[in-house]
Amino acid sequence: MSRRISGAAGWVVLVVAAIGVLFPVYYAVVGSVMGPRDLASYPPSLLPHSLHLDNLRDVFTVIPLGRQYLNSVLQAGLITLSQLVTSVLAAYAFAFLPFRWRAAVFGIFLTTLMVPWEAVILPNYLLISGWGLADTLPGLVLPFLVNAFGVFLLRQSFLQFPRELRDAARVDGCSHLRFLWRILLPLQKPALAATAVYVFLSAWNQYFWPLLITSTPTMQTLQIGITQLRDAEAADPGLILAGVTLSVLPTLALVIFGQRFIVRGLVAGSSR
Amino acid sequence: MVSSTLTTASTKGTDASTKGADVVGPRRRQREFFIAWLFLLPSLVGLGIFVFYPLVRSVYLSVHGNDIFGGAGAYVGARNYAQMLASPEFRQVLVNTLLFTLLTVVPGVLGALAVVLLLETRIRATRVFRTAFAIPLAFSAASASVVFAVIYNPAIGVANGVLGQLGIDRIGWLTDPSIALLSVSITTVWMQFGFGVLVLAAGVGGISPTIFEAARLDGANGWRLARSITIPLLGPQLFFLVVVSTIHALQSFGQIHILTKGGPDGATTTLVYSIYQQAFAFGSSNFGLASAQALVLLLIVLACTAVQFGVLERKVHYS
Numbered sequence: 293m294s295r296r297i298s299g300a301a302g303w304v305v306l307v308v309a310a311i312g313v314l315f316p317v318y319y320a321v322v323g324s325v326m327g328p329r330d331l332a333s334y335p336p337s338l339l340p341h342s343l344h345l346d347n348l349r350d351v352f353t354v355i356p357l358g359r360q361y362l363n364s365v366l367q368a369g370l371i372t373l374s375q376l377v378t379s380v381l382a383a384y385a386f387a388f389l390p391f392r393w394r395a396a397v398f399g400i401f402l403t404t405l406m407v408p409w410e411a412v413i414l415p416n417y418l419l420i421s422g423w424g425l426a427d428t429l430p431g432l433v434l435p436f437l438v439n440a441f442g443v444f445l446l447r448q449s450f451l452q453f454p455r456e457l458r459d460a461a462r463v464d465g466c467s468h469l470r471f472l473w474r475i476l477l478p479l480q481k482p483a484l485a486a487t488a489v490y491v492f493l494s495a496w497n498q499y500f501w502p503l504l505i506t507s508t509p510t511m512q513t514l515q516i517g518i519t520q521l522r523d524a525e526a527a528d529p530g531l532i533l534a535g536v537t538l539s540v541l542p543t544l545a546l547v548i549f550g551q552r553f554i555v556r557g558l559v560a561g562s563s564r
Numbered sequence: 565m566v567s568s569t570l571t572t573a574s575t576k577g578t579d580a581s582t583k584g585a586d587v588v589g590p591r592r593r594q595r596e597f598f599i600a601w602l603f604l605l606p607s608l609v610g611l612g613i614f615v616f617y618p619l620v621r622s623v624y625l626s627v628h629g630n631d632i633f634g635g636a637g638a639y640v641g642a643r644n645y646a647q648m649l650a651s652p653e654f655r656q657v658l659v660n661t662l663l664f665t666l667l668t669v670v671p672g673v674l675g676a677l678a679v680v681l682l683l684e685t686r687i688r689a690t691r692v693f694r695t696a697f698a699i700p701l702a703f704s705a706a707s708a709s710v711v712f713a714v715i716y717n718p719a720i721g722v723a724n725g726v727l728g729q730l731g732i733d734r735i736g737w738l739t740d741p742s743i744a745l746l747s748v749s750i751t752t753v754w755m756q757f758g759f760g761v762l763v764l765a766a767g768v769g770g771i772s773p774t775i776f777e778a779a780r781l782d783g784a785n786g787w788r789l790a791r792s793i794t795i796p797l798l799g800p801q802l803f804f805l806v807v808v809s810t811i812h813a814l815q816s817f818g819q820i821h822i823l824t825k826g827g828p829d830g831a832t833t834t835l836v837y838s839i840y841q842q843a844f845a846f847g848s849s850n851f852g853l854a855s856a857q858a859l860v861l862l863l864i865v866l867a868c869t870a871v872q873f874g875v876l877e878r879k880v881h882y883s
Contacts (some may be wrong), residue, residue: 298824302682305678305682306679306682306683306689309637309675309678309679309697310693310696310697313586313696313700313754313757313758314696314698314699316700316703316708316711316715316754317699317700317724318710319701319711319714319715320707324673324848326775331720362718377606378606378607378610381604381606381607382603382606384603385599385600385601385603385604389596389597389600389603390593390596391596391597391600392597394567394600395571395687395689396840397604397608400611401611402609404611404615404616406813406866406869407619407865408617408811408815408861408862409815409863410815410817410836410839410858411619411858411859411861411862411865412614412615412618412619412622412858413839413858414618414622414625414839414843414851414854414855414858415617415618415619415621415622415855416614416618417843418615418851418855419613419614419621420623420741435614436614438606438607438609438610438611439610440607440611440612443607447686451840468596468599470814491821492701493701496704497703497704497705497707499704499706499817499818499821500817500818500840503821504844505626514788515705515706516708517817518704518706518707518710518824519706519709520708520711521710522713523824529714529720530719532710532713532714533714534723535611535710535713536707536710536711539690539704539707540702540703540704540707542700543701543703543704544702545704546702547695547698547699547701547702547758548699550693550696551698551762554701554762555762555763555766557567557828
């Protein structure tokens with residue numbers, strides 16, 4: 293009897309917690325199609341009384357949202373692609389190629405994971421603007437094209453690769469790049485996906501650097517764009533929430549459908 | 565281009581002796597040495613330019629004054645550090661940072677633990693709930709903060725609407741100096757809650773089911789099972805979560821900038837936000853003072869990581 297009650301209480305706690313966590317998501321989506329009267333009513337209404345799709349259209353004219361979407365796709369896409377390529381190469385060297393000072397060089401890579409980006413953001417700002425790259429796409433992505441996180445995660449995964457298989461390929465005269473491309477990488481899809489999902493998610497969600505390095509609305513990313521909806525003269529909650537909803541769609545899809553990769557990436561990423 | 569050279573380079577040494585694991589000859593080993601550095605080159609160059617050089621430059625900036633454009637001025641020795649340590653504002657910044665860390669890490673970790681413990685006995689619902697709790701991970705600091713800014717809106721926000729229904733007076737969520745840091749913390753906990761749930765759920769998934777079965781046969785259930793079996797076995801994940809959440813809290817910027825801009829009256833200015841303000845926000849770019857604070861941030865995060873590695877090392881040793 294008491295066990296059944298505590299079991300039911302557990303369910304209640306879980307459901308209440310889930311509602312609490314999901315409410316801001318619900319409010320962002322539903323609020324973006326609520327009319328201004330619903331959003332401004334007191335007490336606030338939690339259900340739309342009519343469907344207003346205007347916000348989802350108007351938000352493209354208040355800020356250059358289409359262009360900012362493209363900027364974010366380019367920014368996060370370039371960072372992800374570059375980190376994948378450079379990390380695969382470096383991880384391969386650490387996992388398969390014996391060379392002098394390997395442990396020391398790997399130690400140097402690990403050290404960079406302990407440096408919080410915020411601690412080196414000022415010199416990077418001076419560097420990039422000194423190169424005249426402020427407010428450009430290269431300036432937006434350059435400092436993030438390389439990161440030791442992917443190297444760390446992929447090396448860990450490469451080390452699981454059966455040694456016999458690799459030696460057999462080498463004896464057969466298989467070159468390093470051929471082995472990497474034809475044999476190793478096809479078997480490393482989960483690790484590659486985990487790296488890509490994690491890198492894309494954090495690049496897409498960047499705020500501090502795009503805030504510093506971009507200034508014209510057409511060069512800014514979505515993350516900066518949606519905050520400017522709030523600072524706009526007549527800040528309209530419907531428009532703000534419409535911007536948020538549109539900006540969060542790609543990462544929402546990643547979180548829902550790529551969850552297992554996220555767990556893997558987060559666990560590896562947070563062991564920094 | 566590169567690929568073709570590499571291919572010929574590494575196929576040439578195929579005739580080399582094949583004994584045991586050592587399948588390569590000395591010439592080929594020399595080529596491997598070369599290839600290894602070639603593969604490492606892009607990463608080394610990138611990390612050198614965008615991590616190591618900036619670290620050195622931070623130290624350089626921190627012992628120099630600045631001209632009006634934020635460039636380094638004359639050498640001033642430890643003056644920036646002295647000024648930083650002497651200022652009551654900086655002490656307030658450190659207190660804010662500590663409070664913010666506590667207000668985000670403690671509820672975040674305990675909440676995630678509670679959820680995971682409750683989920684553990686409800687296997688079939690686990691996936692749905694885990695996904696539900698993971699969804700805020702899709703939100704950036706910017707999108708989460710913007711949504712919470714609407715919710716916290718003093719006049720039309722849902723937060724005050726709900727309080728109003730309960731007969732409680734409106735709260736200045738972002739304008740009351742005694743509440744603002746809590747409001748920013750709530751937003752932060754919301755953003756990172758899913759991370760904790762995923763990490764701890766992965767930890768529970770890694771515990772052998774036979775351990776639970778044995779404990780249940782012995783009559784352990786509910787809280788007893790959690791206290792004597794699950795929580796101790798989740799030790800590594802909990803520890804890891806505390807360290808990582810602490811580092812996350814120390815690095816938080818977006819939610820503070822968007823929700824409160826460090827205010828009201830400096831009540832939400834944490835270390836990272838203070839760095840930003842010194843460098844960019846007050847019209848005068850004090851890169852020297854900002855860099856000194858950035859190095860304090862670096863030292864605190866390094867200390868956290870050192871603790872983490874120290875404990876992990878010991879754990880690996882004994883297992």
